[in-house]
Amino acid sequence: MATESIQDIKRRIKSVASTERITNSMKLVSAGKLRKAKAIFEKTNENSHYITNTIGELFNSSSEVPPDYLEGSREIKTTAYIVVTSARGLCGGFNTNIIREAQREIDKDWEPPVIIAIGSKGKEYFEKRGYNVHSSYLAPPENISFLEAKELVKPILEMYDRKEIDEVILIYTSFISTMEQEVKNETLLPFKIENDPDLITDTKFIEYEPSVEAVFNYLIPKYVEMKIYSAVVESATCEHAARRMAMENATDNAREMLDTLNLNYNRARQSAITDEIIEIVAGSEAQH
Amino acid sequence: MANSFRLEVMTPSKRFYRGDVELVIVTTVDGDEGFMAGHVWACKLLEVGELWIKEKDAGKDEWRVAAVAGGFIDVKDSVVIYTDAVEWSEDIDMERVLSEKAKAEDWIAAHAEADEDSAEMKNAKLILAKAETRSNVADGGHRH
Numbered sequence: 001m002a003t004e005s006i007q008d009i010k011r012r013i014k015s016v017a018s019t020e021r022i023t024n025s026m027k028l029v030s031a032g033k034l035r036k037a038k039a040i041f042e043k044t045n046e047n048s049h050y051i052t053n054t055i056g057e058l059f060n061s062s063s064e065v066p067p068d069y070l071e072g073s074r075e076i077k078t079t080a081y082i083v084v085t086s087a088r089g090l091c092g093g094f095n096t097n098i099i100r101e102a103q104r105e106i107d108k109d110w111e112p113p114v115i116i117a118i119g120s121k122g123k124e125y126f127e128k129r130g131y132n133v134h135s136s137y138l139a140p141p142e143n144i145s146f147l148e149a150k151e152l153v154k155p156i157l158e159m160y161d162r163k164e165i166d167e168v169i170l171i172y173t174s175f176i177s178t179m180e181q182e183v184k185n186e187t188l189l190p191f192k193i194e195n196d197p198d199l200i201t202d203t204k205f206i207e208y209e210p211s212v213e214a215v216f217n218y219l220i221p222k223y224v225e226m227k228i229y230s231a232v233v234e235s236a237t238c239e240h241a242a243r244r245m246a247m248e249n250a251t252d253n254a255r256e257m258l259d260t261l262n263l264n265y266n267r268a269r270q271s272a273i274t275d276e277i278i279e280i281v282a283g284s285e286a287q288h
Numbered sequence: 289m290a291n292s293f294r295l296e297v298m299t300p301s302k303r304f305y306r307g308d309v310e311l312v313i314v315t316t317v318d319g320d321e322g323f324m325a326g327h328v329w330a331c332k333l334l335e336v337g338e339l340w341i342k343e344k345d346a347g348k349d350e351w352r353v354a355a356v357a358g359g360f361i362d363v364k365d366s367v368v369i370y371t372d373a374v375e376w377s378e379d380i381d382m383e384r385v386l387s388e389k390a391k392a393e394d395w396i397a398a399h400a401e402a403d404e405d406s407a408e409m410k411n412a413k414l415i416l417a418k419a420e421t422r423s424n425v426a427d428g429g430h431r432h
Contacts, residue, residue: 207330
């Protein structure tokens with residue numbers, strides 16, 4: 001590096017410094033967005049827990065659940081995958097991790113999968129590889145409303161009812177902490193009843209209105225909607241956390257590079273000065 | 289004083305209400321129904337309708353009224369109402385309600401010969417019902 005001219009080093013310092021400024025401000029923006037997304041996520045998370053718990057309890061306490069939605073009611077051939085990625089890049093391994101997990105699941109199946117992509121990164125990946133992307137939601141996921149989630153779910157349930165798909169798997173990133181996120185895959189349908197003996201012995205008579213079947217037929221889509229909505233919100237939180245981390249690393253790297261470049265620059269400058277002094281001294285000595 | 293119980297009203301994105309109440313009245317698919325402490329466990333679907341809450345220690349005619357966009361009520365030792373959307377009567381934006389109502393009415397009038405059971409028709413009627421409920425609730429509800 002010492003052979004590089006002062007001019008070259010100067011140019012590189014300039015470019016790295018401007019990159020550093022960009023990554024640093026992106027880090028700050030992500031940190032702000034993360035805080036906002038986290039607040040929404042925490043509320044949604046709490047509520048979705050309530051709803052899923054209630055539904056679980058209902059499934060447990062009733063023997064009259066319509067069997068269509070239960071595990072083992074039909075042979076699983078075609079699987080629908082709901083893959084939650086982000087709409088923007090520059091967030092480290094966030095999308096790669098999700099897509100890798102989705103690809104692994106898809107490779108296990110014999111039948112071609114039905115893919116529902118939330119976030120454009122997943123859509124791009126699967127379309128490029130010739131998969132059938134059934135539907136997609138491309139706007140930035142952090143702004144999704146419950147209504148939009150509902151619209152997304154509708155065709156999925158219709159396909160399930162028509163027996164075009166036999167299984168619905170949701171693949172998303174689950175938020176553990178701002179430093180740690182984990183890819184999760186969850187089977188939404190058919191519903192798996194966990195026979196929890198505590199819940200069963202605890203059952204009292206429950207009145208259903210208009211009928212058990214109607215209540216379940218209402219709850220199933222609700223459950224899927226809620227799950228997907230909260231997964232998207234959670235994934236958006238993870239995206240910001242991942243981007244913040246990625247940008248922090250990039251900023252750190254840029255600063256490290258700047259340090260070395262500055263050192264090299266000073267060295268080069270110093271040696272240029274030394275050369276000049278030697279020349280002057282040599283010149284004056286020659287005159288004597 | 290009547291016994292009270294814990295009521296929670298939840299929507300997908302937030303907890304709308306939590307508190308001890310004496311009586312809650314909701315619109316189930318079979319009509320208005322009130323729940324008090326000690327009700328048999330139940331799980332019922334709700335129509336688009338009004339939600340009336342009598343809080344613990346409230347006066348005789350002190351009610352809190354909200355418009356609910358359907359959902360379900362889970363009655364156990366405490367009561368939880370899940371709904372997609374709910375609004376207190378005082379928070380309802382009348383302008384928006386009226387414009388939505390007019391839009392739905394226009395649509396229904398323009399498609400009068402359309403299939404009664406088509407998804408669009410059902411949707412338009414649902415929007416109309418929601419708008420009507422909200423304007424009723426904003427006026428204090430049908431019980432006033």
